[in-house]
Amino acid sequence: MRNDDWKKVSRLVSKKSLWMVHFCTGCGAMEMPPVMTSRYDMERFGIAPMATPRQADVLLITGYLSIKTLKRVVQVYEQMRDPKYVIGFGSCTINGGMYWDSYNTIKDLSKYIPVDLYIAGCMPRPEAIMDAFLKLMEMIEKGEAIGWKKYHKYYDQYKRNQRMAFSYRLDEVQDIKEDDAK
Amino acid sequence: MVSVPPVLLIALPLLFAFFAPLVNMWSRKAVKVYTLLVLILNATLSYLLFANVMQNGVVYEQLSGFYPPIGILLAVGPIGAILALLINTLSTIVYLTYFGEAENSVKFSMLYMLVTASSTGIVITGDLFNMFVFFEITAVGSYGLVASMRTKESFEGAFKYIVLGSIGSAFILLGIATIYGYLKTLNFYDIALRIDTMPPTARLMSFIFLIIGIGVEAEIFPLNGWVPDAYQGASNRVASFFSLGPSKAGIYAIARLIFTLLPILSGWQLALLLGVFTLIIGELAALMQEDPKRMLAYSSIGQMGLILIALSLHSETALIAAIFLMVGHALAKSLLFLGVRDYARGTLRNPLIAAPMFIGILSIIGMPPFPGFWGKWYLMKDLASQGAWLIMLVIILTAIVESVYYARFLHRGTGGEKRKLSRSETAAIIILASLLILVGIFPNYLYDPAVRAAASLLGGGP
Amino acid sequence: MVDLIALGEQILLLAGMVTLGFAIGMFFNGFARKVTARIHNRIGPPIYQGYIDVFKLFAKKTNISHGWIFDLAALFSVAGITLAFLFLPVAGFTLLSTEGDIFLILYLLAIPALGFALGAGASGNPNAAVGIMRALILMLAYELPLVMVVVAMMIHYNTTSLATLVQMQSGMHWAIFVPVFFIGAIIVDMALQGMLMEKPFDIAIAPHEIASGPMVEFGGKHLGALMLYKMMAIVVETTLFVDLFLGGGVVLSVSQYGWIAYVVNFLVWFALITLVFFLALLINAVFPRFRIEQALKFYWKYDALAALLILIWVFAGVSI
Amino acid sequence: MILEAFGVMLLAVIVVLALDRYPRIAAAVAIIASLLPLFALTSWAGIMGISLPSFLAPLEFESSLVYNLGPGTLNLAITPLGWFFLLLLATSFPLALLFASSFVRNRAGGFYAGMLLTMLGSFGVLLARDALTFFLFWEIMSWSILAMVLRGGDRRAIVSYLSFGSLSAMLLLFGFMMLYFKTGTFLFGDMHLDTSLTTLVALSMIVAGLAVKGALMPLHVWAPHVYSRSEEPFVAFLSGGLSKLGYFGMLLFMYGIAGLSLLSSWxxxxxxxxxxxxxxxxxxxxxxxxxxxxxxxxxxxxxxxxxxxxxxxxxxxxxxxxxxxxxxxxxxxxxxxxxxxxxxxxxxxxxxxxxxxxxxxxxxxxxxxxxxxxxxxxxxxxxxxxxxxxxxxxxxxxxxxxxxxxxxxxxxxxxxxxxxxxxxxxxxxxxxxxxxxxxxxxxxxxxxxxxxxxxxxxxxxxxxxxxxxxxxxxxxxxxxxxxxxxxxxxxxxxxxxxxxxxxxxxxxxxxxxxxxxxxxxWKPQEVVPHEDNYLAGEPPELYEYISMHAASNYYEPFEDVFGPVFRRGAERAWEIILAAAEFLGNGARRLYTGLTQDYSIYILLFFLILVGWWLLW
Amino acid sequence: MTYELLQPVFIISSALIAIGLYGVMTKKNMLKIILSIGLIDTGVNVLIVAMGYLPGGTAPIENGNYAVYVDPVPQALVLTAIVIGVSVMALALAVAMGYYRKTGTLELDKEGVMKW
Structure with missing residues (x-):
């Protein structure tokens, strides 16, 4: 069993048993119960809800993120263990959705944490979520779901964006711009 | 050993007491030293007498040449010798504490010598009226000593002591009158020989009069109303002196009464009953006391009850227990009275005072290496051999009550800020504590004389 | 000197049985989720889901730890539960059960719990501490009826070693057929529900209230070790129940039938523990979660009273 | 050599008391003195069938001693039971002192003196072969413990310890005296007890007295107060070693003296x-x-x-x-x-x-x-x-x-x-x-x-x-x-x-x-800083304000269910007894009204009663 | 012996003692108590002297003619008893004076007194 065979097995195994922790901000949380219960039953793919990021593999962001919740989401994301994946639910995570012009929600999730999969729709229906899970499992098997590697590679950019989002006083924004110039 | 005439023990202190004012005119300070010397002399004399008695038995002495029915006879038996030695040595030690005092009134020293002499007199006399006279001198001296503090409490205590003391002496006189009326003699041993010739009712009446009269001085239950107030009113030094001198003489007189004068069975039963009552009332009352000196007074009453029980069992082991209890109580209680102060400024904080006080309390409760333990052990041993379980139960329960209130005393004593006692008081306390330890660890020095004393007392002799 | 071949053989047997235990444990995990799903009218994960989960956890790239005491937890829990398994008479094989007895097993069940609690405590997470408190109170709660019935059995059969107990029950007169121990079996089954931490009594690892209690900080390989401990615990506890009441699965005596008896006994044992676990799962799928006070009152009021009844019954029976 | 051992320990007590202001030296002296029981232990190892190399048993202790104290004789002798419990005490005592050498700061001399006295008392109790010696050393031990409890200075501890201590002492005394009444001797050797009621009552009294020291339930009230209010090294020796003497006594009296046959005869x-x-x-x-x-x-x-x-x-x-x-x-x-x-x-x-x-x-x-x-x-x-x-x-x-x-x-x-x-x-x-x-x-x-x-x-x-x-x-x-x-x-x-x-x-x-x-x-791991805990995503800097330590009233559900039942059972019972004693105390106290009129009435009444009782009867 | 003759003496002394005791038992004032103690002493002394009485005896003074003397010993006893009684009364008065100076009253009533 050479190294990449091990990789293949570990990808297969992590595909077949995805443990998710979902950060139920906004209206996406309502879609999760039907996915878990008898109608759509995500458990048949080995996906089980977990209470803590330590035990989880996939983080579901199910709605708009205000700056305050972003701070918690980053903390939860960093507490998860590699290999970890993120799925963004709904248009609010893609481009801010209906809160596109609001001052305190973030517009593009992938600027702050690497997102492997987005699900379009102003709250996607359970079928879309099931389809997303299957899509994610495929990506894991093919090795395309490499969000956590990107986070390590571009760690300081992500941190810069996060500081930019968290800082609301003008002078703080000014020094971040000067750091970029350097 | 040089043979010491017992009468010197009484005559010398009286003589020197009356010379005291002359010395006082010379220099006030000298009176104290003078009194101390007298007391030391008296103590050595009593030791010589003790050695003499131990060596060749009872020492008799005719006063003024007349033979017994008329003249006064001093008969010093082993028990008399022990108590005389105890009273004299301890009174010298307690007198040491007077050096710490600023005021030095000659009257106090005179009274002190007077009461010491008369207590010794009670213990060694062989004549009933002579004992009455010594009783009265002790009483008057004690009234004066209690009142010497010149505070409201001391006057009040003294007054109560006077009232009850004189009623007591009246009863003794009545007793002597009935006895003399029939037997026309006042000598103990003469009375003992011819006591049967008296008609039974007269004999009982004289016993009742005598036991009430002497009982007042020996702090027995119904008669000891004056004890708490007198001890509380008196200064520490005087209270400590009381617990060794007069009270020991009182309980000796009771022993003399129920063993030599009227050795009748119902007398012992009455003494036992009184002892039990005194013990119970004394200990229970002490449980609820706020003022430490008053508590110690009640505890003294309790201890007197215990000694009375030991005496009333009229068996050899019980008498040995009584002697050990007497010696233990005298040493420990005088030590406690010297060291006790009001709770606000407790003395138990500095270790030099706390350790001896702790040893004193242990001896009174009956903890082993101290005389109190040997007394209680022998008392229980004698009670067990007679199967008197009820009395043993009473002694046990009162011992537990005793430990409760001494525990409270120990704890509250350590409260308040630190308080220094004068050097002489500390010295006296330490000497008394070391005496306690010595008698406790080497009890055989007290045991052998105690055995002889018990034998002679049981046999009706001096 | 002890002859090495027999010793080697013995160790091999022990090692084999332990791996078998773990395998059955993982099967049970999948089986449990399948049965619960079926009751919830959904399809549920494949039976071999347990194996996948464990491999995924051990395949995790990075693992965190809160210091050497935290690592101690994983070590102690797996080691402890294997030790408990070794001292149980399993399917007619007396592994080491002649060396220890029922009290040893009751206390051996405590080593992994205490080691696991130590690790959770070391993580410093308040959720973990509250979870451990609930687990320990629950343990105290279910131990009372369990211990009363076990003591009653010990005194009734006048032995404390499980191996002899299993022998006594061989030839189909199992303890469950004795009327007094039939009620005893019910009581111990309720206690078993607490031991297995199934639904009405999974107060300690409640995901919603205290974020899965003690396991809040365990991730990756630590969680893998704890999953192994959890599965092996299911096997051990059900085997204990089977040994006590259902004759330990020994149906044919080895001396008469040779190696076939081993196979038959093994199958019977496996069927029995699956049945017992299935019963527990049924209750698990249906019941909501008790509060810890309710669980304590339930065990110490109703269960203990019933157990007291058994004690009196045995006392009357055995008092000569 | 036993007598010299006692003498040396007493000497050490005095020396340590003198060295009150130098804790270190006092500790050294105390530890050296505490080795004596240890050497006694090793020199008597023979009776347990253990042969020790000679360097471990330097001092030669004779196996028994009869010492006449005047009013009573102490006879001490080593027995296997005594040896076993001496093993417990003699080993844990020097170590408690070693711990105390750096722990006790103020009045160190008093501490070591008290500890040595307790050891002396327990050493004597273990060797006692007659009731007087047993009771004597038992009491020395109990009042030296009182000295240590006094150092702690807590009111409840002092009062509860001394009252229970004297209760245990008096129960023992009563029991010994009943045995003396039955058998006429104090020596354990020739105490042949018969199956009579007095022996039963005596034995149960002795066991009750010993149970106070062994902190059995109804008599345990003093233990929590004393254990929790005195200095730690002393409490380690007290609860570790001295509480065993209660059980040593029980074994000695129930099986050594009374014997199993006598017990089962009841x-x-x-x-x-x-x-x-x-x-x-x-x-x-x-x-x-x-x-x-x-x-x-x-x-x-x-x-x-x-x-x-x-x-x-x-x-x-x-x-x-x-x-x-x-x-x-x-x-x-x-x-x-x-x-x-x-x-x-x-x-x-x-x-x-x-x-x-x-x-x-x-x-x-x-x-x-x-x-x-x-x-x-x-x-x-x-x-x-x-x-x-x-x-x-x-x-x-x-x-x-x-x-x-x-x-x-x-x-x-x-x-x-x-x-x-x-x-x-x-x-x-x-x-x-x-x-x-x-x-x-x-x-x-x-x-x-x-x-x-x-x-x-x-x-x-x-x-x-x-x-x-x-x-x-x-x-x-x-x-x-x-x-x-x-x-x-x-x-x-x-x-x-x-x-x-x-x-x-x-x-x-x-x-x-x-x-x-x-x-x-199998897999590497990296240690994470302590703040990095999952608290529903709260950032770590939150730790400064609130403490994450979940240990205050830890078993709260358990307490809610069982609190009232267990909380004050035994203590309230003893408080009722104390209140009864105090009620009686008040009654006795009221007798002394402080007025001479009442006192003279008492005397007259006493006189009349006496006269009436004797003349009529 | 001669007790029939002594009947009146017994009556007088017991009366005196009874009055004295009554005084001590009921009166609060210190002076009254001291007086009643004096009464008790006199009562007792009367009794003692009576003990030595011989019918027809004269006072025991030696003046040559050897008449029958009354027994001298009780009279000696009475002498000392009287001396003691006087000294006690003197001391009691001093104490009462001290108490008065300190508290301003001679009454020993229930409140002001050290009790219990």
């Missing part, structure tokens, strides 16, 4: 004497109630005190049952309890020495800063909770076997539940004090304290590996009582119900640990 239930059965039931109740109360305490010292009361209950059960198995179990439990309770109290002392706090809710996370203290406490707690590989389990296992063998249907479950209850407060100590969120950066305890703790852990380790040795130690004691020692080898203890093989357990555990170690080392 009626037996399944050939366990009613006397023993009652003791076992009280012991079981003490174990259960002690453990439950320990679970509900927040103050560390109070918790350890109640756990001590609980663990001592086990010994009483063993003595009560009275079979060779039960007695060996009781002796083994006494041995274990001495050492692990000493380690726990010393660990609590070390924690107090560094943090100055007692409350478990205020402590936390000391395991990282004080690792060696934590490890010693961890091992002691495992022994306390009777985790299988530790010696604690072997002791409890023997007791369980004995109870099952004698068909104790209702006592065994209570014992087992008390054992499980021990896990609860064991974990409360571990989590509350050592684990959880580190809040104090304190240094490790000083070297002398650590050495003392780890030397105390050593015997636990020895008897963990060789439980059979305790059965060897118990053999001469049991043969003295005419019982057969239990079948055993150094590793395996077999009873007619089952066997317990420590070797199998240890090797199996090593194997299992090996398996999990391989499994564990």
């Amino acid at each position: 009626g037996t239930f399944r050939d366990v004497s009613y006397f023993g059965y009652a003791l076992a039931v009280i012991g079981a109740f003490t174990a259960f109630a002690g453990t439950v109360l320990a679970v509900m305490q927040d103050d560390l010292r109070k918790l350890l005190a109640y756990s001590s009361v609980g663990q001592l209950g086990y010994i009483a059960i063993g003595i009560g049952i009275g079979t060779p198995l039960a007695l060996t179990g009781a002796l083994f439990q006494a041995l274990n309890h001495t050492f692990f309770k000493a380690v726990l109290f010393l660990a609590a002392g070390a924690v107090y020495y560094r943090t100055g706090k007692w409350k478990i809710s205020e402590l936390g996370g000391l395991g990282y800063r004080m690792p060696f203290t934590f490890l010693a406490a961890l091992f002691a707690i495992f022994a306390l909770a009777a985790i299988p590989i530790t010696s604690g389990f072997a002791a409890k296992w023997l007791l369980y076997e004995a109870a099952i063998e004698k068909k104790f249907l209702f006592v065994t479950p209570i014992m087992l539940i008390a054992g499980v209850g021990a896990f609860l407060y064991a974990y409360k100590i571990l989590y509350g004090v050592f684990l959880g969120e580190p809040r104090y950066d304190v240094k490790e305890a000083p070297i002398s304290q650590l050495v003392a703790m780890w030397l105390l852990v050593l015997p636990l380790v020895i008897f963990l590996i060789f439980p059979g040795w305790v059965a060897d130690l118990a053999a001469p004691i049991l043969s003295e009582y005419g019982m057969q020692p239990i079948p055993h080898t150094p590793y395996v203890i077999t009873t007619n119900l089952a066997a317990y093989n420590t070797l199998a357990v240890i090797f199996a555990l090593m194997g299992a640990l090996l398996v999990s170690l391989i499994l564990y080392k």
Whole structure:
């Protein structure tokens, strides 16, 4: 069993048993119960809800993120263990959705944490979520779901964006711009 | 050993007491030293007498040449010798504490010598009226000593002591009158020989009069109303002196009464009953006391009850227990009275005072290496051999009550800020504590004389 | 000197049985989720889901730890539960059960719990501490009826070693057929529900209230070790129940039938523990979660009273 | 040589008192003086059949001594039972002093003097061969403990200790005197007791008196106050060593003097004497109630005190049952309890020495800063909770076997539940004090304290590996009582119900640990800073305001259910008795009204009563 | 012996003692108590002297003619008893004076007194 065979097995195994922790901000949380219960039953793919990021593999962001919740989401994301994946639910995570012009929600999730999969729709229906899970499992098997590697590679950019989002006083924004110039 | 005439023990202190004012005119300070010397002399004399008695038995002495029915006879038996030695040595030690005092009134020293002499007199006399006279001198001296503090409490205590003391002496006189009326003699041993010739009712009446009269001085239950107030009113030094001198003489007189004068069975039963009552009332009352000196007074009453029980069992082991209890109580209680102060400024904080006080309390409760333990052990041993379980139960329960209130005393004593006692008081306390330890660890020095004393007392002799 | 071949053989047997235990444990995990799903009218994960989960956890790239005491937890829990398994008479094989007895097993069940609690405590997470408190109170709660019935059995059969107990029950007169121990079996089954931490009594690892209690900080390989401990615990506890009441699965005596008896006994044992676990799962799928006070009152009021009844019954029976 | 030993120890007491202002020198003198009982122990090892190399037994102690004190004679002699308990005391005493050398600061001289006196008293009690010596040294020990309790200065402790101490002393005295009444002698040797009521009452009084020191349930009220209010090294020796003297006395009187035949002559239930059965039931109740109360305490010292009361209950059960198995179990439990309770109290002392706090809710996370203290406490707690590989389990296992063998249907479950209850407060100590969120950066305890703790852990380790040795130690004691020692080898203890093989357990555990170690080392791991905990995503800087330590009123649900039941049972009973005594006291006090009129009326009344009683009768 | 003759003496002394005791038992004032103690002493002394009475005896003074003397010993006793009684009364008065100076009253009533 050479190294990449091990990789293949570990990808297969992590595909077949995805443990998710979902950060139920906004209206996406309502879609999760039907996915878990008898109608759509995500458990048949080995996906089980977990209470803590330590035990989880996939983080579901199910709605708009205000700056305050972003701070918690980053903390939860960093507490998860590699290999970890993120799925963004709904248009609010893609481009801010209906809160596109609001001052305190973030517009593009992938600027702050690497997102492997987005699900379009102003709250996607359970079928879309099931389809997303299957899509994610495929990506894991093919090795395309490499969000956590990107986070390590571009760690300081992500941190810069996060500081930019968290800082609301003008002078703080000014020094971040000067750091970029350097 | 040089043979010491017992009468010197009484005559010398009286003589020197009356010379005291002359010395006082010379220099006030000298009176104290003078009194101390007298007391030391008296103590050595009593030791010589003790050695003499131990060596060749009872020492008799005719006063003024007349033979017994008329003249006064001093008969010093082993028990008399022990108590005389105890009273004299301890009174010298307690007198040491007077050096710490600023005021030095000659009257106090005179009274002190007077009461010491008369207590010794009670213990060694062989004549009933002579004992009455010594009783009265002790009483008057004690009234004066209690009142010497010149505070409201001391006057009040003294007054109560006077009232009850004189009623007591009246009863003794009545007793002597009935006895003399029939037997026309006042000598103990003469009375003992011819006591049967008296008609039974007269004999009982004289016993009742005598036991009430002497009982007042020996702090027995119904008669000891004056004890708490007198001890509380008196200064520490005087209270400590009381617990060794007069009270020991009182309980000796009771022993003399129920063993030599009227050795009748119902007398012992009455003494036992009184002892039990005194013990119970004394200990229970002490449980609820706020003022430490008053508590110690009640505890003294309790201890007197215990000694009375030991005496009333009229068996050899019980008498040995009584002697050990007497010696233990005298040493420990005088030590406690010297060291006790009001709770606000407790003395138990500095270790030099706390350790001896702790040893004193242990001896009174009956903890082993101290005389109190040997007394209680022998008392229980004698009670067990007679199967008197009820009395043993009473002694046990009162011992537990005793430990409760001494525990409270120990704890509250350590409260308040630190308080220094004068050097002489500390010295006296330490000497008394070391005496306690010595008698406790080497009890055989007290045991052998105690055995002889018990034998002679049981046999009706001096 | 002890002859090495027999010793080697013995160790091999022990090692084999332990791996078998773990395998059955993982099967049970999948089986449990399948049965619960079926009751919830959904399809549920494949039976071999347990194996996948464990491999995924051990395949995790990075693992965190809160210091050497935290690592101690994983070590102690797996080691402890294997030790408990070794001292149980399993399917007619007396592994080491002649060396220890029922009290040893009751206390051996405590080593992994205490080691696991130590690790959770070391993580410093308040959720973990509250979870451990609930687990320990629950343990105290279910131990009372369990211990009363076990003591009653010990005194009734006048032995404390499980191996002899299993022998006594061989030839189909199992303890469950004795009327007094039939009620005893019910009581111990309720206690078993607490031991297995199934639904009405999974107060300690409640995901919603205290974020899965003690396991809040365990991730990756630590969680893998704890999953192994959890599965092996299911096997051990059900085997204990089977040994006590259902004759330990020994149906044919080895001396008469040779190696076939081993196979038959093994199958019977496996069927029995699956049945017992299935019963527990049924209750698990249906019941909501008790509060810890309710669980304590339930065990110490109703269960203990019933157990007291058994004690009196045995006392009357055995008092000569 | 015994007399010289007593003399030297008394001398040491005086010297130490003088050296009050130099704690270090006083400690040195005290430790040297404390080695005397140890040398006595080694020189008498012969009677237990242990031959020690000569350098271990430098001083030659004669085996018996009769010393005439005047009013009474002390006769002391060494017996196997005395030797066993001397082993417990003589080893733990110097170590408690070693711990105290760096712990006790003020009035150190008084501390060492008190400790030496307690040792002297207990040394005498162990060797006593007659009632007077036993009572004398028992009392010396109890009042030297009082001296130490006085140093603590807590009112409830002093009053409760002295009143219970004198209750125990008086019960013993009453019992001895009744035996004296029955047999006419105090010597244990020739006290041939007959089966009469007085002997029964005497024996039960003596056992009750001893039970006060052994803190059995109705008489245990003094123990928590004293254990929790005095200095730690003293409490370690008091609860570890001195509480065993109560059980030494019980063994001596119930089996040494009265003998099993006499006990069972007063009626037996399944050939366990009613006397023993009652003791076992009280012991079981003490174990259960002690453990439950320990679970509900927040103050560390109070918790350890109640756990001590609980663990001592086990010994009483063993003595009560009275079979060779039960007695060996009781002796083994006494041995274990001495050492692990000493380690726990010393660990609590070390924690107090560094943090100055007692409350478990205020402590936390000391395991990282004080690792060696934590490890010693961890091992002691495992022994306390009777985790299988530790010696604690072997002791409890023997007791369980004995109870099952004698068909104790209702006592065994209570014992087992008390054992499980021990896990609860064991974990409360571990989590509350050592684990959880580190809040104090304190240094490790000083070297002398650590050495003392780890030397105390050593015997636990020895008897963990060789439980059979305790059965060897118990053999001469049991043969003295005419019982057969239990079948055993150094590793395996077999009873007619089952066997317990420590070797199998240890090797199996090593194997299992090996398996999990391989499994564990499969993947690398990185240690995470302590703040990085999942708290629903809250950022770490939140820690400054609120404490993450979840140890305050830890078993709150348990307390809600059982609080009122257990909280004040025994204490209220004793308070009612004290109130009754005080009521009587008030009555007696009222008699002295302070007026001479009343006093003279008393005299007249007394006179009339006397006259009336005698003339009429 | 001669007790029939002594009947009146007994009556007088017991009366005196009774009055004295009554005074001590009921009166609060210190002076009254001291007086009643004096009464008790006199009562007792009368009794003692009566003990030595011989019918027809004269006072025991040696003046040559050897008449029958009354027994001299009780009279000696009475002498000392009277001396003691006087000294006690003197001391009692001093104490009462001290108490008065300190508290301003001679009454020993229930409140002001050290009790219990």
